[in-house]
Each structure stands twice: as C-alpha cells, then as structure tokens.
Amino acid sequence: MTRILCLALLLFAPLVGAEAPRAPATPPHQGGVASANAYATDAGLEILAKGGNAFDAAVAVSATLGLVEPESSGLGGGGFLLLHVAKDGRDVFVDARERAPLASARDMFLDAAGNADRKKSTEGALAAGIPGTPAALEHLAVRYGKLPLSESLAPAIRLAREGWKFGPKNAAMLGFRRDAIAATPAAAALFLRDGQVPAQGTLMRNEDYARTLERIAREGADGFYRGDYARRLVAGVRKAGGIWTESDLAEYRVVERAPLRFKHRGFEIVTAPPPSSGGVALATILNVLEPYGYEKMDKVPRTHLVVEAMRRAYRDRAVYLGDPDFAQVPVPLLTSRDYAAGLRAGISAERATPSDMLPGVTAAASRPDTTHFSIIDAEGNLAAVTQTVNLPYGNSLVVPGTGFLLNNEMDDFSVKPGVPNAFGLVGDDANAIAPGKRPLSSMTPTFLIGKDRVAVLGTPGGSRIVTMVLLGLFELMDGGGAQAAADAPRFHHQYLPDQLSAEPEAFTAEEAAQLKARGHDVQIGDRSWGNMQVVMWHRDTGKVEAGTDPRWKGVGKGSSSDAASIYR
Numbered sequence: 001m002t003r004i005l006c007l008a009l010l011l012f013a014p015l016v017g018a019e020a021p022r023a024p025a026t027p028p029h030q031g032g033v034a035s036a037n038a039y040a041t042d043a044g045l046e047i048l049a050k051g052g053n054a055f056d057a058a059v060a061v062s063a064t065l066g067l068v069e070p071e072s073s074g075l076g077g078g079g080f081l082l083l084h085v086a087k088d089g090r091d092v093f094v095d096a097r098e099r100a101p102l103a104s105a106r107d108m109f110l111d112a113a114g115n116a117d118r119k120k121s122t123e124g125a126l127a128a129g130i131p132g133t134p135a136a137l138e139h140l141a142v143r144y145g146k147l148p149l150s151e152s153l154a155p156a157i158r159l160a161r162e163g164w165k166f167g168p169k170n171a172a173m174l175g176f177r178r179d180a181i182a183a184t185p186a187a188a189a190l191f192l193r194d195g196q197v198p199a200q201g202t203l204m205r206n207e208d209y210a211r212t213l214e215r216i217a218r219e220g221a222d223g224f225y226r227g228d229y230a231r232r233l234v235a236g237v238r239k240a241g242g243i244w245t246e247s248d249l250a251e252y253r254v255v256e257r258a259p260l261r262f263k264h265r266g267f268e269i270v271t272a273p274p275p276s277s278g279g280v281a282l283a284t285i286l287n288v289l290e291p292y293g294y295e296k297m298d299k300v301p302r303t304h305l306v307v308e309a310m311r312r313a314y315r316d317r318a319v320y321l322g323d324p325d326f327a328q329v330p331v332p333l334l335t336s337r338d339y340a341a342g343l344r345a346g347i348s349a350e351r352a353t354p355s356d357m358l359p360g361v362t363a364a365a366s367r368p369d370t371t372h373f374s375i376i377d378a379e380g381n382l383a384a385v386t387q388t389v390n391l392p393y394g395n396s397l398v399v400p401g402t403g404f405l406l407n408n409e410m411d412d413f414s415v416k417p418g419v420p421n422a423f424g425l426v427g428d429d430a431n432a433i434a435p436g437k438r439p440l441s442s443m444t445p446t447f448l449i450g451k452d453r454v455a456v457l458g459t460p461g462g463s464r465i466v467t468m469v470l471l472g473l474f475e476l477m478d479g480g481g482a483q484a485a486a487d488a489p490r491f492h493h494q495y496l497p498d499q500l501s502a503e504p505e506a507f508t509a510e511e512a513a514q515l516k517a518r519g520h521d522v523q524i525g526d527r528s529w530g531n532m533q534v535v536m537w538h539r540d541t542g543k544v545e546a547g548t549d550p551r552w553k554g555v556g557k558g559s560s561s562d563a564a565s566i567y568r
C-alpha cells in the first residue's frame, strides 16, 4: 500500500507544483505603471510609449525615483525585482540587495562594552552596504529589455538637468535627517538650501546624477563598479571612515533566484524568497489561516487570528531567516502546511499568546523609507520592484561628484542577537554580519495570479512591509481593485515588541476594545504607513488598472496608459 502511495505521489508530483495556466484570455490592452512619484510614473509611461517593454520602463522608473525620491532609493542602494517574462512564461527574482563589505565583521557595530551602537549602523560610511541598484539597471536592460540604457535612462537624465520640484514627501523625510545631511557637505549641497529644508516647489537640479547615469548608459554597470568611478567612490567612503575596497565593487553581482510561489484560496502568489523575509512570512501566515475560513469571519475574530499568525511568522523571521548563501534557511519547512498546522495548534481563538511565551529571541520600533513600483506592459510582462536606501536619505553621505546618497542597509543585519534594529526587528545568527553577506530584508514585491485577474503589488514600510502586502492581498482576493488594495487600512504585529499597532482608521473604538479584551496590546498610532503601488490586469477583458497609495496625497501616480498600445 505504502509503495503504491509513494508511486502515486511520484507520478502526480509534477502536477502538485505545476503552475496555474498563465496564457492570457485577453492580453492587456494598455500598459500600467504605479509608483510613489508622478515624475517616475511618467518616465515609465514615456518609455512604454517609445516601444520599451515593462523592464525598460522599470529602468526608467528606478532611475527617476533615485533622482526625485532620494529619501527612498537610488544608485547608492539596492532592491528586489520580481519579473514575469511573458514570452517564455518565466518568473524570476532579481536580488540586487546590498552586500556587506568584505572587511566587515560580525561585531563591527558593538562598542567596547559590547553594546550595539545604533548611530554607527545608520549614519555615515560604515552603515553602507555595497550598492546593487546600478547592477540591477544594467541587468534589466541587457537581459530583459528591448531598449539600450541610453534610451531608458534618458528621461531621468533629462529631468536631472531640467530640474524637478521638491515635494511634500521629500520635505517631510528631510526634516528627520536634516542634521545628518547638513553635516555632510556634498549631501547638503544637493538637498539643502542655505542649510535648511528647501521650500516645496523649489526647482532641484542634479548635474552629477545626470553624469553618473550617462556613464552607466555608456559603459554599463562597469562604469560604476570598476575603473576611475569605483576608485572615486571607494576613496570617498574611506575618507568618511568607511571600509569599502575596489574588490567590493568589482565583485558585486545581482543574483537571480527562483521566486517563492504557493497557492491560497484559488490564487497563486509569486513573491520574494530569502534574503527577503517577506515571501516566507506571507506563506506561513496564509497557511496558518487557511483552514479557519477567515475570509468569511467577522472583523474582530478574523483580526485576532491574522495577528496571531503574524506574531508566529515574525518569530520565525527572527530565529531562522538570513541570506540563504550564508545561513541554512529552512524554507520548505517554514512554508509547509504541516508546519503551519503545528503553529495553528498553539493559537487560542479567544486569547492573544504573549510573544514571550514563544521560544525565540529576546528583546524589546521607526521612521522608514524605501519605495515600490509596479509595471505591466501590453505584452503581459510584469515588474514588481521594491528598492531602498533603508532609512530616509540613507546614511546621509554623498561622495562628492556622484550625485546620490549611500544606503544604511548594514542596520538590517542583526548587529547583536536580540537587539532590535531601526525597525524594532530582532535577529540571531542567521542574520549576523559577515563579509559579502546580504542583510535580511522585509521587501516583498509580489504577484497575485487569479483565474481572471493578475495583480502586481508592493510597498515600503520596513518591518511592516510584509503585513501591508498581506492586507493588500486580502483586499485583492476579496475582489477589491488596485486602488482599493492601496487604500486598505493597516494593522501590524511583528512578534517583538508585543503590540498590535494600527493606523488611525483601522479599527473603531469598539473593535479596538474587543481586541484588547482578547489580550492584545492595541496601539492606534496617529500616522498612516506605507506607500503601496498596485497594477492589475483583467485577463478576461484585457483592461489594466493602477492604484497608488493615497497616504502621500497626490505625490504618487498610478496610470494605465493608451500610450503603451502604440507599439502593439
């Protein structure tokens, strides 16, 4: 009997993991771009109209965001790119995450008494990992695009010279980092006016950025990672107290990884594998929730179960997750239904489980920045890209003559077991610093594939990225559109601190009281979070819709454009 069973399993095994049929009933009638800044969305639409595909448009959007949203991402940072290549039906995850410099060491952010020095891991040269975004631009263009970089980078180069208007989000984020930026002359020259945050509407130009992009357009990524330019970058970082070497830059490569994919409620979810924690946590949470039939439950009992699932997934993040090229990350186990059943067995339907009752990492939360954009083209190519310099305006360091900020992604490592990072996240050995290692990330670019709808989504928000994507997926699976997913109110639990945090609109007073009665430490904040960007293709009609997060009023832009049909 067992043998027959084994044979049956073997025979049917290929079917179990088989992809849902992806051939579109009706190809997208239009392209769609949603990004956190209207200049960047327009750059993407321009490239689609010129005959570029979604990947060329992604180059344009990425490079433009680096200019007009310098608080969130740029050439000095990194990111994850989830791509669907329509012509061969392939999904690929491009890991352009920063790497720890080769001279980095596990305890580099501990002082003599062994205490974590948060300033060192977030401000200045030591905080910077080796950037991945310039390599990602070349990779996108050469492997997947149709246009040369000189064309896809042209809108960003033009805008850097003609100038762009400083907006409310640039100003709000700069407010938090003004002192650090003011202390760095090259950064102050780029982003401050008379030492102050520029007035909204101020015309900003960045000739150095235009020249850096022209160099990448001419020489590809080598123009950045090798030769004179690399020497200048390394010298600038070392002068500021950093440890980069030319080998760090010359050795940097993006890594293509298989995306994580799983099924839920008749949908296929394609999402980020490690070194993102996002996909694993999404799979754990949804597997835990599946048998409850949560989608039909009332809001309070449903929220309670969702929070209990979040708590457990974030505990696992803290204990097990890190760069898979360095740490043994048990992905198949953590994403299996059997494992979820074990977690579910410990959940009470009535009472919150205190986080300190879950075996894990002990410890004790954020002013974040990062950016996400979603693109679809009329060939059915999809791009979900989350890119970052980590905290607003990264490490506030600009190497003179380059035109961009460096990141402070080193703070995404666990600088000491159990000591929370800027997002209150704790970690252990799996995410300890090592030379050449990628810090664990929460960035979760994701595709939701249903029978008649395909959605591309993601958001910034540090540790809350995963739970925001989760809530966006709920909205989409419940039948909501792209805008509804971006609008949906947000709540979050990350194991430690043991708090159920929520946006002001997420719960009524009555709902909050009922959740407190179940033992949740409900913390309703006075601010909203995230910046979700969603595009959706209706496979039955070919219609494309785009949704942009309303929380930064009028700064982002989601647009489906007939311009894209010009080349069809």
Ligand code: DON
Pocket: 367, 368, 369, 370, 371, 388, 389, 390, 391, 409, 412, 440, 441, 442, 443, 460, 461, 462, 463, 465
């Ligand atoms: O990779 C990560 O998880 C973080 N560096 C992302 C930071 C972030 O989203 C800040 N955003 N609002």
